Amino acid sequence: MDFHLYDCLLSGSYQGMNKASVQHTRSPGRITLLSYVIGFSASVLLSLEAYILVSRHELSGHGLLIVLVGLALVQLIVQLLFFLHLGRETKPRLRLVALAGVVMVILILVFGSLWIMHNLNYSHNRLLSPSQVNTYINSQDGL
């Protein structure tokens, strides 16, 4: 009973266990070594894939950008499933709900910031040289 917590909390329906019940641990809800091995190898492969894509210069520009972000998102899902065992949560899936809410906040935060900043006047400052920026900042000082 001492060691049931992790399994109960992360794999949901799994019953409590102790050293005596180690023998019958092969119930379907159990977190296994295989789950970590799959998660780890998939993550290593995805990281290497992204690295190789960048170092070989086969793709470029926006295409490469989209592929890289896609690979990162796949790795995010792999780690959520195989390391954080999000798929094994029992109902009500509160952790999943919290995560979904935060993903929405993050999307609004990141894309909202980028959208606003691109529309702002001073985002064009990067087209100026440092001395021009200084002149610009000095001219704004009195406001």
Next chain:
Amino acid sequence: MNESSEGNSRTIFGFWIYLMTDCVLFASLFAVYAVLHNNTYGGPSGSTLFSLPYVLGETLLLLTSSFTCGLMMLAASLGKVRHVLAGLVTTFLLGAGFLAMEINEFHHLISDGNGWRRSGFLSSYFTLVGTHGLHIAVGLLWLVLLTVRILRRGLNPSSMRKLTLFSLFWHFLDIIWIFIFTIVYLVGVIKV
């Protein structure tokens, strides 16, 4: 048993909520970085500063430590104290290696005159990556405390709960790093 397991799942859900708010913190820093990454103020950009093989090494170290942390939890669920301790020490060493590499990278940037005061790009870079490194440092301290606790008291429900919280934290930091690796380093190098 039901009451204590309910209390534990509440504790773990509470910690999960903390992790979600930490996500918002990192998302804000990512947004700042995304807005400022072109503002180099005549200084160097990411493509001249970052060494990809080095960062890939950091990534693999942290990923492996996330994996050994999982193995440690597996051993804990089976009640194998020695394996748990071995897992904690391995995770600590890999995490410490990661942090040492990151500090070394920062040291080189700063001693070359590319510290956070150089440009908006570097300010946002140091804030984002430094915040992650600070979390890793806290995680390492937590690991030391956990190891001492397991050595002194062994595996009981309370230390199981603490180990579970730590593993969530550590896996979470690795997930954040995936995005730093992709968005800051990989994308920083391709966008010339």
